[in-house]
Amino acid sequence: MRRIVALWLCLLAGSAWLPCAGQMKIDFQEYDLPNGLHVILYPRNDVPVVAVGMMYHVGSKNEDPERTGFAHFFEHLMFEGSKYIERGELDKLLTEAGATYNANTWYDRTYYYEVLPANQLNLALWIEAERLRHAKVDMKGIETQREVVKEERRLRVDNQPYGRLVEETMKRVYKKHPYRWPVIGYMEHLEAASEEDFKNFYKTFYVPNNATLAIAGNFDVEATKKTIEIYFGDIPKGKKVPRPNVEEPPLGGEVRDVVYDNVQLPAVVHAFRTPSIKEPDYYAVNMLMQLLSQGESSRLSRYVKNEKRKALAVGAFPFGLEDSPSVSIIYGIANAGVSPEELEAALEEEYEKIKREGISFQEFQKLRNQLETEYYTRNSTMEGIAESLANYHTFFGDANLINTEIQQYLKVTPNDIKRVANKYLVKENRVTLYWLPKSEEQSK
Numbered sequence: 001m002r003r004i005v006a007l008w009l010c011l012l013a014g015s016a017w018l019p020c021a022g023q024m025k026i027d028f029q030e031y032d033l034p035n036g037l038h039v040i041l042y043p044r045n046d047v048p049v050v051a052v053g054m055m056y057h058v059g060s061k062n063e064d065p066e067r068t069g070f071a072h073f074f075e076h077l078m079f080e081g082s083k084y085i086e087r088g089e090l091d092k093l094l095t096e097a098g099a100t101y102n103a104n105t106w107y108d109r110t111y112y113y114e115v116l117p118a119n120q121l122n123l124a125l126w127i128e129a130e131r132l133r134h135a136k137v138d139m140k141g142i143e144t145q146r147e148v149v150k151e152e153r154r155l156r157v158d159n160q161p162y163g164r165l166v167e168e169t170m171k172r173v174y175k176k177h178p179y180r181w182p183v184i185g186y187m188e189h190l191e192a193a194s195e196e197d198f199k200n201f202y203k204t205f206y207v208p209n210n211a212t213l214a215i216a217g218n219f220d221v222e223a224t225k226k227t228i229e230i231y232f233g234d235i236p237k238g239k240k241v242p243r244p245n246v247e248e249p250p251l252g253g254e255v256r257d258v259v260y261d262n263v264q265l266p267a268v269v270h271a272f273r274t275p276s277i278k279e280p281d282y283y284a285v286n287m288l289m290q291l292l293s294q295g296e297s298s299r300l301s302r303y304v305k306n307e308k309r310k311a312l313a314v315g316a317f318p319f320g321l322e323d324s325p326s327v328s329i330i331y332g333i334a335n336a337g338v339s340p341e342e343l344e345a346a347l348e349e350e351y352e353k354i355k356r357e358g359i360s361f362q363e364f365q366k367l368r369n370q371l372e373t374e375y376y377t378r379n380s381t382m383e384g385i386a387e388s389l390a391n392y393h394t395f396f397g398d399a400n401l402i403n404t405e406i407q408q409y410l411k412v413t414p415n416d417i418k419r420v421a422n423k424y425l426v427k428e429n430r431v432t433l434y435w436l437p438k439s440e441e442q443s444k
Contacts (some may be wrong), residue, residue, distance in 0.1 A: 036209025069185015207238025
């Protein structure tokens with residue numbers, strides 16, 4: 001309770017960043033098993049639950065260009081069961097234990113997690129070990145999940161207004177890097193894949209030396225270490241995991257294109273090549289994107305949407321990818337009667353204003369407060385802490401960034417935000433898409 005009160009007072013006071021952050025120090029321990037599995041433990045005896053996260057350093061960028069969608073497909077397939085978990089039993093076991101659980105896939109990693117009552121920790125550890133040791137990778141499960149993934153793509157991408165926006169953008173931002181294809185993949189690749197293709201992917205990437213196990217919550221450290229050794233210790237280490245080694249060529253100037261879709265209102269998309277999460281400028285770019293679109297008082301909402309009424313919706317977000325370059329996407333959906341040219345001009349006016357004038361003290365303080373709040377929110381649950389620890393180890397080899405990364409944002413100055421706006425928000429560094437109704441294509 002003391003921690004909650006301290007946090008609340010800290011936020012109410014709009015206090016200095018570092019003293020507040022100090023209230024949230026996360027004391028964890030970590031070690032490696034001989035087979036390469038990295039284990040991170042964060043014990044807390046004042047909560048009734050425990051979160052177990054298993055992160056594999058494999059995402060869509062690790063796929064064969066002719067077999068896209070495998071990383072996301074395994075997110076589904078790994079719920080099919082294992083040698084000792086019958087098909088359909090995994091969900092039943094977790095549900096009956098009172099767990100919440102899920103998985104997600106990104107360009108750079110795949111993550112599975114469970115949040116359970118503290119006395120059910122061993123169940124989650126056993127399930128994750130079963131997934132890693134001998135998951136069911138057979139034609140029955142493959143055929144079942146093919147249909148699931150097809151339906152997911154229909155619902156989320158193909159039949160969703162602007163659903164292909166990221167997909168169409170990324171394949172123009174990248175010429176060579178595997179980030180150019182969508183995380184969900186192309187259905188023709190999954191259809192053409194054999195059982196052996198799936199088994200080879202599993203054997204290559206689902207190995208202990210490509211995984212991080214993070215546990216946060218109410219558990220006994222020494223007892224848990226013994227259980228981890230029993231469940232995971234004798235799983236064989238895999239071969240060296242292949243990583244893409246692609247040097248993305250320069251964009252070579254602005255790329256402009258038009259996409260026709262089943263939409264009523266046109267949209268404008270600007271995608272800028274920006275630094276990866278491992279480059280110093282990432283933090284300033286992240287703050288720049290928040291300045292543009294975080295909340296109704298942000299630049300794009302306040303001026304393009306509300307004052308000029310050029311857009312029904314606006315947004316800006318940095319993807320935060322592991323390899324360089326990453327990408328930041330800014331979009332606007334036009335108001336009725338507003339042309340894409342008018343909307344684009346309004347967006348560009350805001351870019352130029354930041355590049356020319358920078359930001360005010362009040363805006364800068366708001367950005368810092370937003371980031372501080374996000375930091376606390378992300379690390380206010382056992383699930384959030386487990387995922388953060390796994391992320392920081394997987395991508396940086398430094399789980400303690402959960403305590404220190406916020407200082408990288410603290411170092412960013414208003415001049416840094418103005419500088420990165422001038423460096424990255426330029427036409428030569430962007431892809432521009434006009435997203436137009438199909439009726440306009442037919443009228444041409």
